Amino acid sequence: MAETNQAAWLKEAKQNFVIGPAEIGKPAKDEVLVRNHAIAINPVDHAQQSGIFPPGPLPRILGNDIAGEIIDVGEGVTQFRKGDRVLGHCTALNTDEAKHGGFQEYTVVPTVGCAAIPEDMKYEDACVLPLAISTAALGLFHKEQLGLRLPQAEQREPLTGDTEAVLIWGGSSSVGSAAIQLAVAAGYAVVTTSSPRNYILCKSLGANEVFDRASLSIVGDLTSAMQRYKFAGAFDAISTRDTQLNVAQVLAQLGGGRIALTLPVTPDIPATVDARMIYAAFILSQDKALGKEIYGDFLPAALKNGRIKPAPKSDVVGHGVEHIQAAVDKLRAGVSGSKVVVTL
Template identity: 45%
Template sequence: MAQNQAAWLTGASVHPFRVQDAPYPTAGPGEVVIQNAAVAINPVDWKIQSYGIFITEFPSILGEDAAGVVVDVGPGVTRFTKGQRVLAYTHGLSTKNITQTSFQKYSVAAEAVTAAIPDSLSFEQASVLPLAVSTASAGLFQDDHLALPFPSVTPSKPTGKTLLVWGGASSVGAAAVQLAAAAGLNVISTASAHNHELVKSIGASAVFDYNSPTVVDDIASALASADVAGVYDAISLPSSFEPIKAILEKINAKVGIATVLPYSGESTAHFAPTSVHAASIVKEPHKKVSDAVWRDFVTKALENGHLKAKPDPEVVGKGLGDIQKAVDLLKKGVSAKKLVVTL
């Protein structure tokens, strides 16, 4: 049997990760085992390590984004076979399911949040998508969130509705822009000025600079005559809460606001009752949404260009020993890219 290793978090707020042997995972019902070729880093990774949040039992393993090759399939798996190239959302966050995390050589992933990747897509590119797709789709499509129509791999009939995505150059924001556009919505978004063309290239009809002193008035004007379906806040910090609130007040719109979970402790309570939380890294989308997005959309959309692996990956290390370096780099901040480590 192959030997597994992982970058272990050995205690609350302990730095650095410790690379050592890990249990070799077994695929249970509806699961696959993946030999990871590339893993991506997310803000929640450095926040868990720095703030000591979420994880209560140690040692543990982090990581939510995986791309690699299927090496085993569990009972009931029908969509994947050994040797397939896939991307997967690995979401375990406790010692009870450390095999379902990506900072290790071999990971378990649920078939429901795994998708085959075309030969034209590298593992590094594919690894930027899993958490972003799951988080965006939960907020956009679940009945208890914005409940938008599902995306289509063929051009969707316009719904006549407009969605505001705050933070369209972030990984979650880029996924939200693309999924909403593929569902037939008109999408307007925000990004730094140098990222406007990127966000337009993935489906936004208009992009506004969130640093502009007139951003509230500019977006309110753009939405004044629109049928607003809601807001997806991919940033979910006071810097996004306040302008979104001001925009909706200006246009007198009472709509749902999907927010990612506020990992750094900021409260979204002042949005109630219109605010709804996107089910983020601690919970995969509901089955109906997983089927519509992961089973029916992701692979075909990657093949025909309706879904792009954005923002671009930036490989900053090779091997589990470089996971800590990558997490530290992300903590310092990045713009319109996602940090990746190859394994």
């Protein structure tokens, strides 16, 4: 058992991380302790550091995405053993506990957000997935979001009758890449948007049609494309005011419908459109049944047979917790079709 654990602490809002020791957390019931080998950076991390999103009680350890090796298991854990290679969605946003933050060498992760990864999958690739998968899964499958049928790891039979399609705005983002893959694995066609340089990425994940998000004709392009399918729902992975209004206009022209959002609902959404925000950590607390379906039943097999690929590609900026600040700064400056990662 390891004796030291270094962490990137957020001690004060709007300040850089301070590297220092942290206790190695003890896994409680239905939790595992992971020796992190790679962590990914997410927009909420820089939003918490800069105070755009309330950071919660300080000092604290931020970070939502990890991949590594299980070191210890808590009471009631039978599905994982010491030595298992896993990816994990960390739950510090729910609990405010230091042991649950991702930006350290050892993190305690709830089993409901933990999935075994294949032997040949690198940790730096696997860690790009968890938060994006949780967000996309809630938006697509939670009953009060789009409520779509669940994904299957095995190839589905070709659908009969009208092909149903999901509109996913922002297919090259982390959340959008996960949403494309999950929707395809659930048997839906996908119409999406990105910058032209990321069309290949979106297509490689299974999108049927990709449109330039900056085109002046984007609302008409998406409306025409979606009219070729039966409408199943819309997912706005970006959810700025502009993207919400664009997606809402498409839906209004299709006769109305529901949009799952990653940020709060903007005013002026047309009355026929029902827009609802996702909160990803929900899958680790309120909707554990969906968490189990996705992390326990679907992901291990889907990662093994390639139905779910680590995407977008990882961009490793350094090795060691002392590189986390530079990694967060890099994400803050903007990324396109990549995920900023630190190996440990």
